[in-house]
Amino acid sequence: MVFPNSGQSRCLWTACSALALSIFSHGVVHGQHPGLTRFEAEARENARGYEWLAWSTTAIGHRLTGSPQGARAQAVADSLFRLAGVDRVSQHPFTAQAWARGTVMLRLTDGAGTEHLAAVALAQTPDSADVEGDLVDLGNGLAEQYAQLKDRVAGRVVLMNIGLVDAPKGTGNLHRSEKAALAIRHGAIGIVFVNNVDGGVLLTGTASIDGATIPVPAACIASEDGLRIRGRLNAGASLRVGLRMTNRIGTVQARNVVAEIPGSDRAHEVVVVGGHLDSWDLATGATDNGLGAFSIVDMARAVVASGHRPRRTLRFILFMGEEQGLLGSEAMVADLKATGELERVRCMINMDMTGDPFGFGVVGPAGWGPLVDTLMAPIHAMDTAFRMDLKEQAWLHSDHQSFLLAGVPVINPLCDLGGHVYGCYHSSCDDVHLVDPRDMVNNVRFVGALLLQLADAPALPGHFTEEGLGARLRADGLEEKLRMAGQWRW
Numbered sequence: 001m002v003f004p005n006s007g008q009s010r011c012l013w014t015a016c017s018a019l020a021l022s023i024f025s026h027g028v029v030h031g032q033h034p035g036l037t038r039f040e041a042e043a044r045e046n047a048r049g050y051e052w053l054a055w056s057t058t059a060i061g062h063r064l065t066g067s068p069q070g071a072r073a074q075a076v077a078d079s080l081f082r083l084a085g086v087d088r089v090s091q092h093p094f095t096a097q098a099w100a101r102g103t104v105m106l107r108l109t110d111g112a113g114t115e116h117l118a119a120v121a122l123a124q125t126p127d128s129a130d131v132e133g134d135l136v137d138l139g140n141g142l143a144e145q146y147a148q149l150k151d152r153v154a155g156r157v158v159l160m161n162i163g164l165v166d167a168p169k170g171t172g173n174l175h176r177s178e179k180a181a182l183a184i185r186h187g188a189i190g191i192v193f194v195n196n197v198d199g200g201v202l203l204t205g206t207a208s209i210d211g212a213t214i215p216v217p218a219a220c221i222a223s224e225d226g227l228r229i230r231g232r233l234n235a236g237a238s239l240r241v242g243l244r245m246t247n248r249i250g251t252v253q254a255r256n257v258v259a260e261i262p263g264s265d266r267a268h269e270v271v272v273v274g275g276h277l278d279s280w281d282l283a284t285g286a287t288d289n290g291l292g293a294f295s296i297v298d299m300a301r302a303v304v305a306s307g308h309r310p311r312r313t314l315r316f317i318l319f320m321g322e323e324q325g326l327l328g329s330e331a332m333v334a335d336l337k338a339t340g341e342l343e344r345v346r347c348m349i350n351m352d353m354t355g356d357p358f359g360f361g362v363v364g365p366a367g368w369g370p371l372v373d374t375l376m377a378p379i380h381a382m383d384t385a386f387r388m389d390l391k392e393q394a395w396l397h398s399d400h401q402s403f404l405l406a407g408v409p410v411i412n413p414l415c416d417l418g419g420h421v422y423g424c425y426h427s428s429c430d431d432v433h434l435v436d437p438r439d440m441v442n443n444v445r446f447v448g449a450l451l452l453q454l455a456d457a458p459a460l461p462g463h464f465t466e467e468g469l470g471a472r473l474r475a476d477g478l479e480e481k482l483r484m485a486g487q488w489r490w
């Protein structure tokens with residue numbers, strides 16, 4: 001995932017509070033949705049998600065798509081869904097170009113001496129690369145930096161921040177893959193990203209906006225090394241960088257894991273809750289995205305255990321290949337389109353680094369925002385820690401993107417996992433000690449409560465029209481990003 005820019009949130013709680021309080025009291029749901037009462041009790045009292053996550057990080061390790069650990073994670077997820085009591089569990093195979101790291105060497109020379117820096121390769125970098133060139137500092141690597149330095153980029157190795165450092169207020173960051181695309185377009189022969197987290201933390205992630213191998217090597221160095229190098233550049237040193245790497249790139253079969261609870265009288269309509277099971281390989285990916293993935297399995301368990309049969313079909317999907325570029329969800333959507341089944345998917349809830357949500361981001365045509373707003377009131381009545389924030393701004397780079405670009409309304413839980421988690425995003429420190437079990441319990445309680453209400457709602461608004469989606473993505477400032485990814489079609 002990538003973190004959405006924080007935007008205006010809107011809460012219409014006051015309009016709903018009187019109604020909600022008349023329905024609920026003492027944290028126990030009365031009357032209108034008996035399934036929700038039983039579900040809430042199951043989610044709170046018999047939670048298993050954290051235990052499964054903790055076990056998997058020990059027994060499996062990371063869950064990189066295409067690796068033996070990734071395959072093991074798929075098999076374990078399948079078993080856990082069955083253990084959770086879901087009858088309909090299947091695997092959705094897809095073929096992907098999988099990348100795996102080999103070796104990387106980053107050498108810095110100033111004419112007098114040479115030093116080697118700790119570095120990790122970004123994904124979708126070449127299987128073999130060996131470049132050497134003058135180092136030019138591109139700061140945050142945004143378009144405005146090229147306006148100043150564009151003639152000095154071609155033929156050189158660029159240094160730029162993954163995050164935003166000293167940017168004017170309101171500056172929007174670009175995804176690392178978008179920064180890489182800009183650098184390549186301007187003729188850079190190599191890219192050195194500077195992490196923005198203290199403590200020697202190294203970060204990985206895809207450097208490709210479209211899943212294809214990029215033509216130049218790209219690696220990440222620690223923030224302390226970046227600071228030191230900039231100090232030398234600013235003092236007038238001319239530095240040359242040698243960047244050499246080998247990686248393995250090959251076509252592999254991976255499988256999304258799908259569990260389904262059939263609906264009753266509206267079974268042909270499907271509400272999807274999904275999240276990626278795969279992770280990067282520098283640690284165990286406990287927060288990205290074991291947190292979401294194992295919460296989803298526990299949510300399925302709690303629905304089955306509650307005995308409530310929803311009107312619409314619930315489909316729980318654990319995607320693989322998200323980290324390498326939304327590969328599993330794109331394959332899933334392509335297959336749903338091909339079979340005509342996509343029309344049946346009424347909306348998609350994506351859980352990527354979701355923990356203890358306090359509201360929902362909603363991106364759908366007219367009607368979706370107000371509907372979700374209304375459905376949050378019963379959740380707030382269960383637990384006032386759920387603040388009912390509503391945000392309606394589209395963002396990219398997680399599995400909801402595949403559904404959104406096909407016109408399906410998408411929902412992302414809003415949460416704040418804290419700096420200790422975000423600092424370990426895609427990094428060597430993303431391990432289970434970062435996960436608060438309560439975050440997973442509340443994932444199941446709050447997202448599950450929305451899921452059940454959506455599944456039982458009298459009616460749901462429709463999909464985006466093609467024109468409506470284009471207008472919405474443009475209004476939300478995503479046209480340029482989608483153009484860079486070759487995905488703008490309006």
Ligand SMILES: [Zn+2]
Nearest residue numbers: 001288289352
């Ligand atoms: Zn993620």
